[in-house]
Amino acid sequence: MSVQLDENNVNLEGKDVNVINQSITAKVGFGSKLFEIFLWILFIIPGVIFTFKKIKADNYFQQLQQKIQKNASQIDNYMEQRVVVLKNCAKILDKQADFEKSVFENIAKYRSGNANDDQKRNEVATQIEDLSKSINIAFENYPDLKAHEAFENAMRQNYQLQLEITAARELYNDTINAWNRDIFAWPTKMIVAAKHGYKTRIPFSISASVKEEARGTFF
Numbered sequence: 001m002s003v004q005l006d007e008n009n010v011n012l013e014g015k016d017v018n019v020i021n022q023s024i025t026a027k028v029g030f031g032s033k034l035f036e037i038f039l040w041i042l043f044i045i046p047g048v049i050f051t052f053k054k055i056k057a058d059n060y061f062q063q064l065q066q067k068i069q070k071n072a073s074q075i076d077n078y079m080e081q082r083v084v085v086l087k088n089c090a091k092i093l094d095k096q097a098d099f100e101k102s103v104f105e106n107i108a109k110y111r112s113g114n115a116n117d118d119q120k121r122n123e124v125a126t127q128i129e130d131l132s133k134s135i136n137i138a139f140e141n142y143p144d145l146k147a148h149e150a151f152e153n154a155m156r157q158n159y160q161l162q163l164e165i166t167a168a169r170e171l172y173n174d175t176i177n178a179w180n181r182d183i184f185a186w187p188t189k190m191i192v193a194a195k196h197g198y199k200t201r202i203p204f205s206i207s208a209s210v211k212e213e214a215r216g217t218f219f
Contacts, residue, residue, distance in 0.1 A: 024200045026183040026193035035187060050188070057192040064179055068201065071172040075121065075204060078168055082128055082161040089135045089154045118176075118202035125165070125204070132158060173203045 040047035135158075180200045183193035 023202065026190055026198050026200075028186075028191055028194040032187060032191055032194075036191070053188045054192050057189045058196075060189070061179075061182075061192065061196070061198065064175065064182070068172070068175050068179060071168065071175050072121065075165060075168045075172055078161055078165045079125060079128055082132075082158060082165070085154050085157045085161060086128065086131050086135060089151060089158070090131075092148060092151045092154070093135065093138050118204070122202065122205055132162070169204045176201045176203050 036047075036050065039050050135155075182189050183198045183200065184190055
């Protein structure tokens with residue numbers, strides 16, 4: 001029976017494993033180069049075939065990058081919409097509760113479309129989730145807000161956008177998992193990935209506060 005270990009050979013059994021915010025570069029050794037030389041020297045036709053396979057793998061990675069970009073932009077758009085909704089909630093709560101303007105400013109600075117900003121996307125999602133939680137707490141602390149139609153509508157929109165982000169996150173992570181798996185698929189894809197210096201991508205993860213709530217007892 002195998003035991004799961006982390007990078008420092010620490011037993012992770014029974015512990016919560018979080019997303020690792022670290023990218024690993026695809027690399028190949030001398031054996032891979034020798035493999036290609038062997039194909040060309042001894043078997044010309046296999047060498048030609050392997051060249052076409054590398055071209056195909058190169059095209060595959062380019063298409064996969066476009067798909068990752070598209071999925072990431074979808075998440076970013078939903079998060080941007082959610083920020084607008086939360087801002088509206090904050091305006092309504094202005095006289096009842098104080099909110100950190102700097103957090104909203106940090107979120108406003110974030111712009112979608114940066115395919116290499118996986119970690120930043122996770123950080124922004126956590127900030128948004130924390131703000132949403134704060135607004136929910138304020139909502140519970142001020143019962144008169146429950147009769148505020150605009151606030152209720154905003155909260156419903158916030159909940160719906162949260163569901164949309166969850167669905168978009170699953171699609172994005174599926175594509176990320178395909179990328180992380182395929183750049184280490186030897187020989188063809190891994191050789192191509194190493195040539196371009198491709199790295200693993202960081203999946204889109206939920207915030208620590210949401211994970212903690214998920215462990216709670218609801219009934």
